[in-house]
Amino acid sequence: MARPMSRPVPKSFHVKSFGCQMNVYDGTRMAELMQEQGMVEAGADDAELVVLNTCHIREKAAEKVYSDIGRIARRDGGKPMIAVAGCVAQAEGGEIPRRAKAVDLVVGPQAYHNLPALIAEAASGTKAIDTDMPAASKFDALPSRRNAGPSAFLTVQEGCNKFCTYCVVPYTRGAEVSRPWSAVVVEARALVERGAREITLLGQNVNAWTGEDEAGRTQGLDGLIRALDRLPGLERIRYTTSHPNDMTDALIAAHGEVESLMPFLHLPVQAGSDRVLKAMNRAHDVASYLRLIERVRAVRPDIAISGDFIVGFPGETDAEFEETLAVVRAIGHAQAFSFKYSPRTGTPAATMTEQVAEAVMHDRLQRLQALLSEQQFAFNRATVGRSCQVLIERQGKSPGQMLGKSPWLQSVLIDGGRIGDLVDVEIVAAGPVSLNGRVTERIAA
Ligand code: SAH
Ligand code: SF4
Ligand code: F3S
Numbered sequence: 001m002a003r004p005m006s007r008p009v010p011k012s013f014h015v016k017s018f019g020c021q022m023n024v025y026d027g028t029r030m031a032e033l034m035q036e037q038g039m040v041e042a043g044a045d046d047a048e049l050v051v052l053n054t055c056h057i058r059e060k061a062a063e064k065v066y067s068d069i070g071r072i073a074r075r076d077g078g079k080p081m082i083a084v085a086g087c088v089a090q091a092e093g094g095e096i097p098r099r100a101k102a103v104d105l106v107v108g109p110q111a112y113h114n115l116p117a118l119i120a121e122a123a124s125g126t127k128a129i130d131t132d133m134p135a136a137s138k139f140d141a142l143p144s145r146r147n148a149g150p151s152a153f154l155t156v157q158e159g160c161n162k163f164c165t166y167c168v169v170p171y172t173r174g175a176e177v178s179r180p181w182s183a184v185v186v187e188a189r190a191l192v193e194r195g196a197r198e199i200t201l202l203g204q205n206v207n208a209w210t211g212e213d214e215a216g217r218t219q220g221l222d223g224l225i226r227a228l229d230r231l232p233g234l235e236r237i238r239y240t241t242s243h244p245n246d247m248t249d250a251l252i253a254a255h256g257e258v259e260s261l262m263p264f265l266h267l268p269v270q271a272g273s274d275r276v277l278k279a280m281n282r283a284h285d286v287a288s289y290l291r292l293i294e295r296v297r298a299v300r301p302d303i304a305i306s307g308d309f310i311v312g313f314p315g316e317t318d319a320e321f322e323e324t325l326a327v328v329r330a331i332g333h334a335q336a337f338s339f340k341y342s343p344r345t346g347t348p349a350a351t352m353t354e355q356v357a358e359a360v361m362h363d364r365l366q367r368l369q370a371l372l373s374e375q376q377f378a379f380n381r382a383t384v385g386r387s388c389q390v391l392i393e394r395q396g397k398s399p400g401q402m403l404g405k406s407p408w409l410q411s412v413l414i415d416g417g418r419i420g421d422l423v424d425v426e427i428v429a430a431g432p433v434s435l436n437g438r439v440t441e442r443i444a445a
Contacts, residue, residue, distance in 0.1 A: 006125045010048030019055025025153040027053045036143045049081045054088035058342035073102035087172035093131045113141035148194035150420040157203025165281045165348040181211040198236035207246040222250040240266045244284040256299025264409045268308035272327030273320035304334030304408035312341040312361030314352035334379040380430035390425045412437045
């Protein structure tokens with residue numbers, strides 16, 4: 001047997017994240033861990049280690065990993081050490097280096113704290129694989145926060161117990177776990193100290209978060225939000241993604257009472273037919289979903305509603321798809337994501353008979369997306385003339401132009417201001433996906 005080829009431990013890294021915001025968050029934490037080890041961040045073409053932080057949610061996303069691996073292995077600067085992290089790593093584990101020999105390291109989402117050891121192992125010439133889901137939290141073993149932009153992510157909850165019949169998340173991310181209250185508060189404080197003015201609390205089912213506060217009282221996400229609202233310097237709080245069944249009365253009330261809680265709610269309904277929702281194992285029906293939206297709007301009339309939709313779930317008829325369009329019309333979205341159903345091995349829906357033809361799904365998706373885009377444009381137009389605050393996140397394309405977010409999570413282009421400023425703006429024009437604003441306060445140049 002050939003002896004494994006050893007090589008120097010990489011000194012630079014590049015993390016490329018795909019999928020949901022939780023992956024983006026994990027990517028930041030991995031980068032911080034590697035920086036703590038003395039490694040420096042570099043571009044994808046030069047880094048000695050490239051980490052692909054992958055998503056397994058749909059087949060296209062998962063398959064893309066393999067073409068990326070091939071491209072990185074053949075890059076001009078020579079092949080770097082290649083690590084696969086994220087949900088494909090969790091789902092496929094040791095299969096990945098068997099299928100793509102260029103892969104040196106596989107690390108699942110619950111094992112990131114072991115990265116330094118895995119990198120050393122891979123450098124010694126062995127394929128390093130860790131997809132364990134240990135009982136102890138990886139978060140405790142990760143270094144404290146070093147980086148934060150004006151708008152930061154903070155994972156407070158991981159995993160899912162809902163088992164929607166189409167979805168891989170309960171398998172790739174495991175059971176629902178909430179991070180402890182104190183850990184969240186400490187991390188939020190660290191982020192604010194490093195410049196964050198907005199924090200988005202993340203979880204696959206973030207509104208299932210539960211924990212005990214300093215006084216030992218059981219709290220839900222609403223309690224956590226109220227505590228973070230009291231953090232000096234933290235101006236805005238958001239959370240995503242929520243499940244309708246965990247939308248408690250207290251969380252709804254918080255939307256009417258907590259000023260820093262932004263008027264935006266991502267609450268996926270997925271489909272508009274009760275039969276399809278049942279087959280999806282969503283455990284809510286259309287009427288109960290619409291009632292929730294009504295109640296949130298009662299306490300926060302300007303709330304921007306976002307969601308996720310799947311078209312072409314096995315057995316979905318034309319009439320059932322029309323019900324989805326009807327529900328979309330009834331809700332009125334500020335934005336939304338919509339997808340063709342993608343069968344995932346190991347999920348119950350993958351073996352259901354009556355898979356819907358690709359051409360039918362394509363047509364349904366076009367129609368749904370046309371309607372959702374129309375709604376987004378209408379929502380944007382309705383903000384014209386309004387005054388609001390914009391949190392500046394980065395520079396725009398033209399000189400002097402800055403880009404920030406409205407309270408309703410719309411992108412707003414303004415002239416002037418600095419990254420991290422929260423400025424008073426009047427919305428003067430609306431496009432399909434962004435707004436133009438005029439700064440109405442005096443700001444430093
Ligand atoms: N936990 C979140 C979302 C997780 S995945 C929730 O339940 O809302 C993000 C979205 O991807 C889902 O809301 C769903 O719309 C979509 N999705 C998940 N599995 C899919 C599949 N097999 N095919 C197509 N879309 C899927
Ligand atoms: Fe997937 Fe459903 Fe869990 Fe969301 S609630 S992560 S769609 S199983
Ligand atoms: Fe994708 Fe995993 Fe997130 S499958 S959507 S990266 S939880």
